[in-house]
Amino acid sequence: xxxxxxxxxxxxxxxxxxxxxxxxxxxxxxxxxxxxxxxxxxxxxxxxxxxxxxxxxxxxxxxxxxxxxxxxxxxxxxxxxxxxxxxxxxxxxxxxxxxxxxxxxxxxxxxxxxxxxxxxxxxxxxxxxxxxxxxxxxxxxxxxxxxxxxxxxxxxxxxxxxxxxxxxxxxxxxxxxxxxxxxxxxxxxxxxxxxxxxxxxxxxxxxxxxxxxxxxxxxxxxxxxxxxxxxxxxxxxxxxxxxxxxxxxxxxxxxxxxxxxxxxxxxxxxxxxxxxxxxxxxxxxxxxxxxxxxxxxxxxxxxxxxxxxxxxxxxxxxx
Amino acid sequence: xxxxxxxxxxxxxxxxxxxxxxxxxxxxxxxxxxxxxxxxxxxxxxxxxxxxxxxxxxxxxxxxxxxxxxxxxxxxxxxxxxxxxxxxxxxxxxxxxxxxxxxxxxxxxxxxxxxxxxxxxxxxxxxxxxxxxxxxxxxxxxxxxxxxxxxxxxxxxxxxxxxxxxxxxxxxxxxxxxxxxxxxxxxxxxxxxxxxxxxxxxxxxxxxxxxxxxxxxxxxxxxxxxxxxxxxxxxxxxxxxxxxxxxxxxxxxxxxxxxxxx
Numbered sequence: 001x002x003x004x005x006x007x008x009x010x011x012x013x014x015x016x017x018x019x020x021x022x023x024x025x026x027x028x029x030x031x032x033x034x035x036x037x038x039x040x041x042x043x044x045x046x047x048x049x050x051x052x053x054x055x056x057x058x059x060x061x062x063x064x065x066x067x068x069x070x071x072x073x074x075x076x077x078x079x080x081x082x083x084x085x086x087x088x089x090x091x092x093x094x095x096x097x098x099x100x101x102x103x104x105x106x107x108x109x110x111x112x113x114x115x116x117x118x119x120x121x122x123x124x125x126x127x128x129x130x131x132x133x134x135x136x137x138x139x140x141x142x143x144x145x146x147x148x149x150x151x152x153x154x155x156x157x158x159x160x161x162x163x164x165x166x167x168x169x170x171x172x173x174x175x176x177x178x179x180x181x182x183x184x185x186x187x188x189x190x191x192x193x194x195x196x197x198x199x200x201x202x203x204x205x206x207x208x209x210x211x212x213x214x215x216x217x218x219x220x221x222x223x224x225x226x227x228x229x230x231x232x233x234x235x236x237x238x239x240x241x242x243x244x245x246x247x248x249x250x251x252x253x254x255x256x257x258x259x260x261x262x263x264x265x266x267x268x269x270x271x272x273x274x275x276x277x278x279x280x281x282x283x284x285x286x287x288x289x290x291x292x293x294x295x296x297x298x299x300x301x302x303x304x305x306x307x308x309x310x311x312x313x314x315x316x317x318x319x
Numbered sequence: 320x321x322x323x324x325x326x327x328x329x330x331x332x333x334x335x336x337x338x339x340x341x342x343x344x345x346x347x348x349x350x351x352x353x354x355x356x357x358x359x360x361x362x363x364x365x366x367x368x369x370x371x372x373x374x375x376x377x378x379x380x381x382x383x384x385x386x387x388x389x390x391x392x393x394x395x396x397x398x399x400x401x402x403x404x405x406x407x408x409x410x411x412x413x414x415x416x417x418x419x420x421x422x423x424x425x426x427x428x429x430x431x432x433x434x435x436x437x438x439x440x441x442x443x444x445x446x447x448x449x450x451x452x453x454x455x456x457x458x459x460x461x462x463x464x465x466x467x468x469x470x471x472x473x474x475x476x477x478x479x480x481x482x483x484x485x486x487x488x489x490x491x492x493x494x495x496x497x498x499x500x501x502x503x504x505x506x507x508x509x510x511x512x513x514x515x516x517x518x519x520x521x522x523x524x525x526x527x528x529x530x531x532x533x534x535x536x537x538x539x540x541x542x543x544x545x546x547x548x549x550x551x552x553x554x555x556x557x558x559x560x561x562x563x564x565x566x567x568x569x570x571x572x573x574x575x576x577x578x579x580x581x
Contacts, residue, residue: 104455130442135543137540180490181460182490275546297552297574297578298554300558306557
């Protein structure tokens with residue numbers, strides 16, 4: 001049995017759901033959860049139900065806003081000599097930036113963005129995509145502990161059974177150390193929706209969208225089904241969408257439960273970034289487009305006709 | 320100002336990846352190598368800083384196999400002053416690469432003011448080296464940078480987070496910056512640039528020279544496989560106006576009742 005810390009991120013009155021996904025795979029280990037900030041009571045209750053023995057809310061000066069140094073120093077100080085064998089976190093914007101720095105401060109190893117893992121005999125072994133998902137490999141960590149792991153959101157799925165533990169809540173005050181790179185302000189993006197990497201449903205547009213204005217029809221569909229809108233590299237390079245929306249090898253690698261590809265031919269670097277989606281719908285006028293080889297449901301048709309019909313149909317269904 | 324840029328050489332994005340015979344890595348014999356796409360933004364930003372600051376040098380660093388020096392030659396042709404190559408096998412982990420880069424910087428005898436890198440390499444997609452290197456150099460780092468302004472030793476950096484939102488950082492040199500697409504428009508190497516690059520100095524070190532040994536390995540990979548192929552899906556013909564509504568209704572129904580994702 002290993003001693004594991006799951007690093008969670010507070011979001012509204014809950015924590016980001018990837019923390020629950022991770023807990024679901026840690027049955028049989030001794031598991032604590034920590035977050036910087038106050039873990040809401042409802043979230044603490046849920047975390048306990050999913051197997052958290054101790055739940056730590058970490059506080060301190062200059063920790064309200066994420067900074068790589070501040071949060072890394074704080075967690076280093078918190079983890080200290082508690083003897084964790086492993087620290088796991090979601091591969092979110094914060095997790096991706098924070099964990100390597102934290103691992104470096106322990107001179108310890110880290111496995112990035114695993115999509116599955118086991119703890120046979122208390123030892124971590126993971127599976128992760130490389131080359132943007134063109135292949136998979138087994139990943140193991142050696143060297144000094146703790147070992148660090150980030151887990152791709154949506155890859156494990158929410159746990160179906162519960163393994164309730166005490167979930168004792170605790171507040172820890174720690175020192176954020178020296179911070180040299182400060183966040184002066186946050187500029188909100190246009191979208192209040194979930195990030196592509198965390199989205200459960202993605203509606204994505206390609207070169208066939210023809211211009212930026214036409215993304216309106218994708219936004220309408222996305223609003224009805226609660227999706228985040230993405231774009232192919234061709235659409236981004238043509239100026240139809242910002243790079244933050246790009247799905248693929250030089251954009252974001254995503255694994256939603258539903259991916260709707262509209263007017264995307266399916267270049268190898270795009271397929272690499274979305275092939276792990278659970279269900280793929282493709283809409284394209286070219287019946288030989290490579291995207292159809294990956295689609296569970298392919299519609300040979302004009303997206304400008306099909307997408308509005310789909311929006312209407314979903315509206316009727318979800319009304 | 321001493322500016323360093325870390326580059327990696329990766330398979331071209333159109334490469335079809337196949338695991339090698341024993342699954343210990345991928346087949347590399349027929350791969351076309353390119354500079355990691357995100358590193359191009361790093362090189363470009365370094366060159367822009369150099370252009371705005373007299374007495375600056377841009378040194379480009381790479382850890383990797385020697386059989387092809389495409390990435391370093393490209394950076395030199397774009398305008399970097401000199402290059403350092405640390406020869407290694409292809410399968411180093413992020414910790415070893417970061418430690419080798421740190422050793423290579425130390426060996427130049429120059430104290431870095433700015434260190435640039437791509438936000439991730441598109442081969443192993445670990446997103447670790449920039450943060451690890453900054454930690455080893457004991458300097459701050461800002462990753463996924465899409466906005467860069469510099470005024471003397473003060474910088475304002477925009478880091479892209481979820482949903483296209485930005486964290487705006489204020490920091491003074493020295494700092495490590497991990498570049499994202501959108502930071503700038505990388506220049507192409509000109510023909511005279513390519514000619515000149517051939518005469519620019521390229522230092523070569525072994526891993527041992529920069530203080531890296533097998534005991535620095537932190538991550539081990541094995542069992543490289545192709546992702547499982549999906550069984551063929553259902554395809555519907557809806558080019559004709561009369562077919563559209565029926566097809567859409569059917570697919571939406573299948574998403575609800577068969578795939579159960581809505």
